Amino acid sequence: MDMREANELLHRVAAGEVTPEDAASALRADTVTDLGYATVDHQRGMRQGVSEVIFGMSKTPAQIEGICRSMIAAGQSLILITRLSQEKFRELPEDLGITYHEDARMGIIGTIPEPDGMGPVMVACAGTSDLPVAEEAALTAEALGNEVIRAYDVGVAGIHRLFAHADDIARARVIIAIAGMEGALASVIGGMASCPVIAVPTSVGYGTSFGGVTALLSMLNSCASGVSVVNIDNGFGAAYQAHLINHVANFH
Amino acid sequence: MDMREANELLHRVAAGEVTPEDAASALRADTVTDLGYATVDHQRGMRQGVSEVIFGMSKTPAQIEGICRSMIAAGQSLILITRLSQEKFRELPEDLGITYHEDARMGIIGTIPEPDGMGPVMVACAGTSDLPVAEEAALTAEALGNEVIRAYDVGVAGIHRLFAHADDIARARVIIAIAGMEGALASVIGGMASCPVIAVPTSVGYGTSFGGVTALLSMLNSCASGVSVVNIDNGFGAAYQAHLINHVANFH
Amino acid sequence: MDMREANELLHRVAAGEVTPEDAASALRADTVTDLGYATVDHQRGMRQGVSEVIFGMSKTPAQIEGICRSMIAAGQSLILITRLSQEKFRELPEDLGITYHEDARMGIIGTIPEPDGMGPVMVACAGTSDLPVAEEAALTAEALGNEVIRAYDVGVAGIHRLFAHADDIARARVIIAIAGMEGALASVIGGMASCPVIAVPTSVGYGTSFGGVTALLSMLNSCASGVSVVNIDNGFGAAYQAHLINHVANFH
Amino acid sequence: MDMREANELLHRVAAGEVTPEDAASALRADTVTDLGYATVDHQRGMRQGVSEVIFGMSKTPAQIEGICRSMIAAGQSLILITRLSQEKFRELPEDLGITYHEDARMGIIGTIPEPDGMGPVMVACAGTSDLPVAEEAALTAEALGNEVIRAYDVGVAGIHRLFAHADDIARARVIIAIAGMEGALASVIGGMASCPVIAVPTSVGYGTSFGGVTALLSMLNSCASGVSVVNIDNGFGAAYQAHLINHVANFH
Amino acid sequence: MDMREANELLHRVAAGEVTPEDAASALRADTVTDLGYATVDHQRGMRQGVSEVIFGMSKTPAQIEGICRSMIAAGQSLILITRLSQEKFRELPEDLGITYHEDARMGIIGTIPEPDGMGPVMVACAGTSDLPVAEEAALTAEALGNEVIRAYDVGVAGIHRLFAHADDIARARVIIAIAGMEGALASVIGGMASCPVIAVPTSVGYGTSFGGVTALLSMLNSCASGVSVVNIDNGFGAAYQAHLINHVANFH
């Protein structure tokens, strides 16, 4: 149960829609669940503002299902499953109510909330092949409550394609710059923007792109200040931090 | 001339303290200066919210002096020189009015402004040897207009030392987590904080610390969400982005 | 024939259950067997206290069978086969009497002995995906004669999950700390425990986890003293050394 | 204050040599001291069985002095300073009473205790150039209360030199195997010993020894079971863990 | 046509078994053949003492067939095809007369000659998994005209297995030492032998064995003199050089 959910619950108590007893019961559910293969951290939403997210890549469908049911039982209203392949999604029972987003390789249980951040989050990527990472970032940001501006295939080989988005760059509160190969997009955006830029290297490329290492190193050495970096292909992590930045005024 | 300086100038025009002509002249000065060895970017303050900062490491004292004088001439009121060794500082002329901060290896011309961010920036480091990077980050953040909370030598080998700062972690709007060796501090803070965490790996360690690469890799793979990373020993870059995050409400 | 087996044999001679002639014959069998593709080392149990273990990963089912039969013929009562895939297990003849443990990817011939070490061995892992390595370690330790405490999915992103095991950490004689990604679990346990900690990096992660190299480097640079490290995913090796430590009082 | 020191204190109270009040005062001193540049962890001795050790490499003489005085004030009777260069040692005030061991690059305040472990710790190194690491390990083990057997320059190029130490290998409770270059010593000892072996790669070599990385990788891949590894040149860390193993029976 | 074949041809001319005209014709055939996809170097046998060998790994069956037929046409009596998978072998036409050696992954056209070197070549490998490389080396050496002594699975974890071959080590003129993992076998043999040792790292291992890189680095840093190294898994190359060494007296 994250802070928004807890607040909603308490408002519904205030509005008489939920009895204090039921609310208490829901909040009491909010503890650690030990599933043997997983120790589900129901406190994370209260502690960090965002409920635990399921990283689907190295989990079996049975494990994913178990964790989902544990979260549902604890009252978590929005559940994200990242790196969920279509094969695994098909093995999950329908009654979980998962909506599958193929481009983003994500499954979502529950309804995406209205944006409530300070402003838009821009998601820019250099090439067509960066799309899965870009969509993971964009959908995560939306699911956490952010307006998202998408600008795809705007790499520096044709830099006028990026400049066409100058207004978006100026309007964004955070920009997620996604690129493989030499990753120059992050530096160029970093030199244009006045808001924080989070760079995501992707594993796009061949030979000396080394599965994204070159883009990563390039982004870590950006000559533009104000650029920080996350792991290769980690669209989720970038969106998570963008969300925190876009809601930094809400924290206290 | 950054946005604060430009605003001040315009307020002083409004208050009759500066004539419109002098203001225009000052603003006109705000262009690129080509020094041969450097093309000083006077627009950066307007474009990105923070004026250009001088990276002193690979510049000669004569080059640093030249760039300082060009910035002074263009009306920049606060000038930061990072990675300025004591030797280089001593070769710079006194009339530049540089205050030297040995711990942070930084020189500053002008007066540090009052904090005007959304809240405090916390600077935490794991060990005594991380101090130069921590001070570079802390002083930069202060110079850009942020309140700073310092928590030094709080590495995870004695994790109670970190937990003693739980209130600071809760109060901070951004946390800069600095560590060498295995860099675990970033993950542990990342799991406790509800605000964005910027991790700075340091070159502290020996053998397989590989000059900070191990800490960097560790931080990029943080199991806690919401952690982004900058280059090894890049205290300045982390503080710069922390400043942007702490002022993200001010952008528009 | 390891020392326990030899001792049992001698006790059975003393008890009149085995004739001295048969015992001598069994001990004589305890030599090197040259199978062409393998030189089985029957002395290892006497020399090092633990009989030879079969590393199944790069051996054919026929080779594994041959080595098993050679060991059985030499009187080895407990045979471990590590990294045994289910496919290979199915190709092995039933009369070998192998019990297959899928979680641990291990096959065992014979009966697991009662624990006879100084105290419990704790096996802790950071995430759900580390389970195969954790189970390889736990089952190996049990098979060699150790009580095992399991604590799974207790990574530092929710550090209260680890602290819930503080009593186990205090009670253990050796702790095996298993983690992928940034491997911070080893440092945090290393800072809490007063017994030796053996860290096992796992290949869990993506991008810059580099198949476990990041966790390995992190663990080698642990800021906590008393942590040593084995190869990536080497749950067996960690359990083997944990067993030696837990029986160090028995050596002479 | 480590457990031995605390026990001694309590015995002296029992013997009437110390008043309960003075003992309480000494124990109360046993808290964290914040020196600004360092947060000295006086609890470590109680928590982990060994008091905090000063890693001298990246600390200034003034910082080392400050930490020493803080430990002395807190009643710590034995203080180790590792990686202490002769230059730094000479800058430290004489009244601290540091004994300097040049071979081991260590300074010691206080008296080395009588050995009280289960048996001897063997320190073996492959070549003459490994001596500084070997002595750091040997002296640390002695200072923590262990009998030490030294076997130096016994590398595998003349393997009879190692076999001459077969009795020592059989008698040791733990063996620290130290080697640079190809690090084969660890595997050969690992195949001969029945006790735990801790391998320490050294930075000895040139070209593709890569400052110890080759020896490290070699040791991590030892074909002999029961070998774990610490960071390059980390003689201290190996001795620390050897001490824990040699005292594992004492823990509870 | 290599030197042996040319010599045989000339002896048969001398013996009247071949007309000078036919011999000339055969020798004339001995030129470069351009197949479009390959420029077959028929001079190599004369220039370097060994005819060209076909590296089968990255060639199509059609290309292999074409090169074989070109060599047959040019009078080459013994043709080796290395890294020939069983699949590719099956696609090659039977009339080429290839004998397939599965263990060594090699195909051979023609008859293996009697050994004519100065003495035996020893092929030693550390583990069962090194067999394919060891057999590639052994068969190549035999095919080039060398007596071969095989000693397999004699790794240093049970060093008595190697010492059982001390006489072979003394008798050999060249030793090929093959090992994966930490590659210590090369150093130990290098310290025992008085003849040249050629070390072959293999890709056997997991985790930090890095596909043979660790064994390679270990072998390059052998503390024993007189050890040289070839590429990972390059059994052929080691045997080729062993052959040259074993025939060095024949060169002129």
Place this chain on the structure above:
Amino acid sequence: MDMREANELLHRVAAGEVTPEDAASALRADTVTDLGYATVDHQRGMRQGVSEVIFGMSKTPAQIEGICRSMIAAGQSLILITRLSQEKFRELPEDLGITYHEDARMGIIGTIPEPDGMGPVMVACAGTSDLPVAEEAALTAEALGNEVIRAYDVGVAGIHRLFAHADDIARARVIIAIAGMEGALASVIGGMASCPVIAVPTSVGYGTSFGGVTALLSMLNSCASGVSVVNIDNGFGAAYQAHLINHVANFH
């Protein structure tokens, strides 16, 4: 529309074959097309002299089709698709009129123009396995309007095979030197040629060839001057630059 196409169009207007209105319409089409997944850069031909080329490796057939149709609609007369697997080619609709070149892994729409460069471009490769890269380079160069000389399988192990091409080396205006393994071909050609040499490392080899990294490093360190390097297996990129060099006189 590249410069040649634009020139042809204008000549056809001058010749009365095209009305000025149709020409304008064709030129107007020459803008950026946003396909969602791709932002096609129709200006590239005018800006850089060569129209945009489709990198097929990481695009779906549907994306490739969409980009092709967008280019056709914009009047681009020659379309290259590189790294187009036969499987993808088969999924593309026939009406696109793609000619598929299997050796070069390329698809081409339109007619290859007559060579109009200053002289021939030589494409040399070291071994049979380098053919796919060599053909990608050769066909690209031809498609851009260059005469190509092919010299395949001329590696330095039989250096007379290269010297047989001395006249071609002297006649070429640019040489593309392609090699895997140790990549020595580039240095040897670089020492013979008086024209620019572009080196292409290939991923041919095994073990320490590291997928082409060894050849790349070798080529970057060529002891011959005048050699520059492109990414591993990047035959297209080498041919592209060779084309620019061969047409450098045409630029203005």
Place this chain on the structure above:
Amino acid sequence: MDMREANELLHRVAAGEVTPEDAASALRADTVTDLGYATVDHQRGMRQGVSEVIFGMSKTPAQIEGICRSMIAAGQSLILITRLSQEKFRELPEDLGITYHEDARMGIIGTIPEPDGMGPVMVACAGTSDLPVAEEAALTAEALGNEVIRAYDVGVAGIHRLFAHADDIARARVIIAIAGMEGALASVIGGMASCPVIAVPTSVGYGTSFGGVTALLSMLNSCASGVSVVNIDNGFGAAYQAHLINHVANFH
């Protein structure tokens, strides 16, 4: 003696200024000189169009002097010495007539010729710290007979600084793009230019710039076509190839 020098000599013969005998003698001098420590290649000028250049970095002053005198004796009229430190320059005898260029770390004997290439060579660098490499490139290009356009400190963090040079980019026949850190300048210029771009990574940066490796990898993965790369800091090599490109029309 390079081709220009040989041509001049022959013209002077034609003009009666030199006797055929003296010309022949000068041409005869044009052979290899074996100095023991060096085999000076006087044929290079004839073979490759540019006389041999002295790489001063790892040569002693005595060796440099010897090679210079050998070249002078052979009639070479222009001698370049690259990577010549000021210290070495001062140890060279004055009568050699070396002009020292400190910025470029080069010494030159003889007179720089008039430009005779097809057009200008542009040398662009990203930052002030790239100057030594940029000047090495610029001076080398001038010394070989090229007009040079310099554009320094035009990195992408303030991309308007680069766009101010759009006309130079359009006018250049070859562009040398020099950058350290993330090396993005090469990609951005590569996307704007219609002539060949040679990228030079520099060792400028810290931490993960890895002494220029990051910039190198970035440039090898440029998303813009037509960019090739030389070794880190190899300004000379880039200028050498730029010269060849700019004179490609002259070759035959």
Place this chain on the structure above:
Amino acid sequence: MDMREANELLHRVAAGEVTPEDAASALRADTVTDLGYATVDHQRGMRQGVSEVIFGMSKTPAQIEGICRSMIAAGQSLILITRLSQEKFRELPEDLGITYHEDARMGIIGTIPEPDGMGPVMVACAGTSDLPVAEEAALTAEALGNEVIRAYDVGVAGIHRLFAHADDIARARVIIAIAGMEGALASVIGGMASCPVIAVPTSVGYGTSFGGVTALLSMLNSCASGVSVVNIDNGFGAAYQAHLINHVANFH
């Protein structure tokens, strides 16, 4: 005492020049000497045919002196000290009778024997900067009893310089090919020679030469068969193995 020395001693006994008692005494001296910091292996000469050689790089002058005196006392008539800097040489006492060879960085005690191998050893190096490694190899080979042919600065950038040595290549029994940078010399010689080639990569170069790693990798991937490799800059090791090869007929 190596085999030649032992043979000489026995001949002198046979000739009545030495009494059997003195010979026995000399042979008895031939045991291991334990100097504390070193365990001198006097058996190596008998076991491996070459007496122990002192690697001077990481030893103090006092240690070198001690080992020398131990060897002299044991009757070793020829002592080599490799990697002996001039500074260390000057600190060694004159009465040891060391002759210092600056080019080779070696000291020698005793008289170099007459060559007694099967033929000459060729030492070829690519550039002037490879001289120290080449001389270490050449002098070592001579000191062990081999005729040496030197061919220096014959790198492939001017390949005619190498071809001028074709007769030497044909005459040599072993060739040591030494090169830094891209190390192509080894492949080219490997393709020309019919005897074994030992390649020595050197640390000559800059940037991506990575201190010799590029040359090493290049040599390991030589497209010519019959090339084996030793560690970077290991001229001694190459000469040692060349000596073994050149004396392989003498072994038994």
